[in-house]
Amino acid sequence: MRYSILTATGVSVEYLADALRQSFHATVQPSNTSLRVLRYSAITRAKTHEERMLSVPALAELLLANPISNAVYVGYATGELFSLRQLLTSHLHEPDEPEGAAYVLRSLVLDDYGNIEEIRLYLDSDLQVMVGMPSSRASIDPLTRPWFLAAMEANGAVITTPPYVFHYTGEIGVTLAERAGAGDAVVALDITTRDLTTQLNKLQVTPGTHMALVDEAGHLVAQAHDIIKEPLTTEEFQLRTISSSSLPMLTHLLATELPMNTLIPFEQGGVEWFGFLSPLTDTAESDLTLLVAIPGNELFAKLWQTLWDQMLWTSAAVVLCLLISWKFGRDIVRPLQLLTGQLLSLRRFDFSAPIGVSTVLREVQEMGRMLRAMTRAIRGFLAISEALNKEQSLERMLENVLQESLSIVRGRGGAIYLYDTGLNALDLATSEGGEFQAQLLLPPVMFSDAELARHLRQELHGTCNVTLLRSRENELVGALCVIRTPSQHEEESQAFATFMQQISSSAAVAVETRKLMNAQTAMLEGVIRLVADAIDAKSQHTGGHCRRVPRLAQSLLDVVKQTPNTPFAPFTMSRAQDAEFQVGAWLHDCGKITTPEYVVDKATKLEMIRNRIHEIRLRFEVLHRDAEIQRLEAMVAGMPEEEATLACQALQEELQDEFAFVAQCNIGGEFMHPEDEERLRTIARREWLRFFNDRLGLGHEESDRARQDGRHGALPVKERLLADKPSHLVRWREGLEPPVQAGDPRNIWGFDMELPEYMYNYGEIYTLSVKRGTLTAEERFKINEHMVQTICLLSSLPLPQDMQHVPDIAGNHHETMDGKGYPRKLTGKDMSVPERVMTIADVFEALTASDRPYKKAKTLHETFSIMQRMVQNNHLDRDLFNLFLESGVFLEYASTNLTRAQQDVVDVTPFLVPPSEGMGEEVAV
Secondary structure, three states, X not given: OHHHHHHHHHHHXXXXXXHHHHHHHHHHHHHHHHHHHHOXXXXXXXXXXXXHHOOHHHHHHHHHHOOOEEEEEEEEOOOOEEEEEEOOOOOOOOOOOOOOOOEEEEEEEEOOOOOEEEEEEEEOOOOOEEEEEEEEEOOOOHHHOHHHHHHHHHOOOOEEOOOEEOOOOXXXXXXXXXXXXXXXXXXXXXXXXXXXXXXXXHOOOOOOOEEXXXXXXXXXXXXXXXXXXXXXXXXXXXXXXXXXXXXXXHHHHXXXXXXXXXXXXXXXXXXXEEEEEEEOOOOOOOOEEEEEEEEHHHHOXXXXXXXXXXXXXXXXXXXXXXXXXXXXXHHHHHHHHHHHHHHHHHHOOOOOOOOOOOOOOHXXXXXXXXXXXXXXXXHHHHHHHHHHHHOOOHHHHHHHHHHHHHHHHOOOEEEEEEEEOOOOEEEEEEEEOOOOOXXXXXXXXXXXXXXXXXXXXXXXXXXXXXXXXXXXXXXXEEEEEEEOOHHHHHOOHHHHHHHHHHHHHHHHHHHHHHHHHHHHHHHHHHHHHHHHHHHHHHOOOOOOHHHHHHHHHHHHHHHHHHOOOOOOOOOOOOHHHHHHHHHHHHOOOHHHHHOOHHHHOOOOOOEOOOEOHHHHXXXXXXXXXXXXXXXXXXXXXXXXXXXXXXXHHHHHHHHHHHXXXXXXXXXXXXXXXXXXXXXXXXXXXXXXXXXXXXXXXOOHHHHHHHHHHOXXXXXXXXXXXXXXXXXHEEOOOOOOOOOXXXXXXXXXXXXXXXXXXXXXXXXXXXXXXXXXXXXXXXXHHHHHHHHHHHHHHHHOOOOOHHHOOHHHHHHOOOOOOEOOOOOOOOEHHHOEHHHHHHHHHHHHHHHHOOOOOXXXXXXXXXXXXXXXXXXHOOOOOHHHHHHHHHOOHHHHHHHHHOOOOOOOOOOOHHHOOOOOOOOOOOOEO
């Protein structure tokens, strides 16, 4: 009977092996055919991503026609790759995968710099793009993949890789690849071995039979009722070897050199088994072997029936004993159950639950105590980690680390020292529970860490355990000192040292990081102040403006934050917003780098690089001399000397008076009357005789403009005393006009300014006719343009997220509450409180500054009067102006930056603007 059962079983197993061979051939053959068709398709010759996208429908149809194929791809000799993969229900989901996606398309393409970028698209079942991920640097090189290299060497033959676990689906399979007809590309198809697994599950000889398919290296390719993958990392998988599986009988069967296709008995773990080995045909680069292990007890089940009945009676007796044991052992088990529940809380990362039980069993109680200590240590580690990651202040971070470290190790006290490279000493940063020296001097020659720790313990009179803090470059950062009891020193000495070294490593990296951040912040602030100082140094007359305004603005902003009863309350700013305001305030005039110096410092109307009044004065000198010549010529012609002299004196006195008038016009003022303009034009009509060529000695651009004045006549020529010539007009270079007009498509910043027709107008009559001040409309625009340049320059910087408002803080201090300022005509509701504060500070500093060549410094009375009118005209914020006066924030500024003569205001009440007069708008915080 035993022989018959074995014979029938052997026949069944041979049938099973034949069925598997046929299943594998049925799996591979359709894919081979599809691959040969694909190698001549247009995608193998496509050069661009767009051309390759045209083949997506064909690739999707190929995958649908081959159910066991889950991916098709084409690799190119350029290092590019184009792949389409089905998203199956069993695949590993990606974080950014949209719900309902049917395919994922990956395309590796060369960019303009020769780098490989990855384009990833998710497609629905209709092949429509659902989500396109941003381009990123490619993480795979097809030129190094085994399937690509093997296919290129095979010269047109289909190659099959050894089985492996697919990265994106977790399934086992092989890759079929073939060199394309074009020769410089490889087409490939991933096919799974899931049909072989299905066949193994169907062809079970007995319920306890174990079957597996392995390659020549012993890797599991298919196994009944199992998932054959073992994670290496979160992103890679490898095939499990038969030796690492939970099936020792199959391991024994493979290790034993048994004849093929023969059912052989063997014993494994005291159990009788019947094994069978059968080779599959050569399907890949390595052979596959079928392993079958059938338990003997299932083959001879009837022989064991009697034994089974006896086991039932035995089992009943065992159950009865267990019931009795449970009754008497319940009180013993309950504490263990409580501990188990507490351990489950820890497993769920709940470290706040109480740990410990009350029991008569000393071992269980000790276990609860140890768990309680472990939980306390974990909570301490979490607190240290949070302090290292979140605490911005180095001092507070060190305090938290020291406190939690002492709690974990049950230290009586401790300290953290930081290394001072200049003094070669350790300075005390924080301490707790003991007296520590403020500074520990280090030896001139550094010892090993152990010797240096001993030296520091001696300096601390041997009371501390010292652990050095070292950076990632192994440079000394500081030291962590912990005071412990003598009994603690005797216990766990080596384990404690290792534990403290782990804590100190994290603390050292955090200290190093904070120091680097502080150094970078200091360097950034230094560069900002360097730019501000450079702008001030550019003009000897505006030196200090870029330093005074941010300090005054910060003082006013601090008052706004600290004053509770204001329209702005409650108004707060984070540390990052304070830093952002400081950067914007210090760079508020950085655009002046582009403003010509003579425009910034222009004290008279005719001033350019030099004051052109001297040139006009020389013309008057010529006319004055000509009057003397005319007197002599008249006397020669017979006119009486007295008459000729009187006429000469009258003309010269008239010239003196006219020049004095022209010179006064050049000074500029608050207003120029129409009758003065008419007199200026009358004086301009005087003529003088020029004997020299005015085209000589000119630069290229000035010479080009001079040609616009017409042909050069024969010398001498008569010229007007004052003139507006075409050569005085400097035109904008085509296409380089500043993008400040609202309709300019280049204007991406929202500027709304009027662009003058000309870049500069140096006309003498035009310039002297300026009604207010000394600047022409073109020069006024050039001054105002510094705000445009400020915003453009700062907007071009790669500012971090917490510095995104720097361009607005720096560039909006010339806006007004009524929306008539520049450069963007913002209204009060468009500006934040810090931006309005900058406006107040800039106006006050400009009015009181004593270093401006074009105006005299105003007193406080004059300044407040002007600013009061600006508030009443809805130019300045009423509430901020009143707070500026009432808080007295200007007093400290005035004491250090204004002369005694300017400080003439004691009572600011007359300058306060009541709500009925202010036209302020809602505050934008």
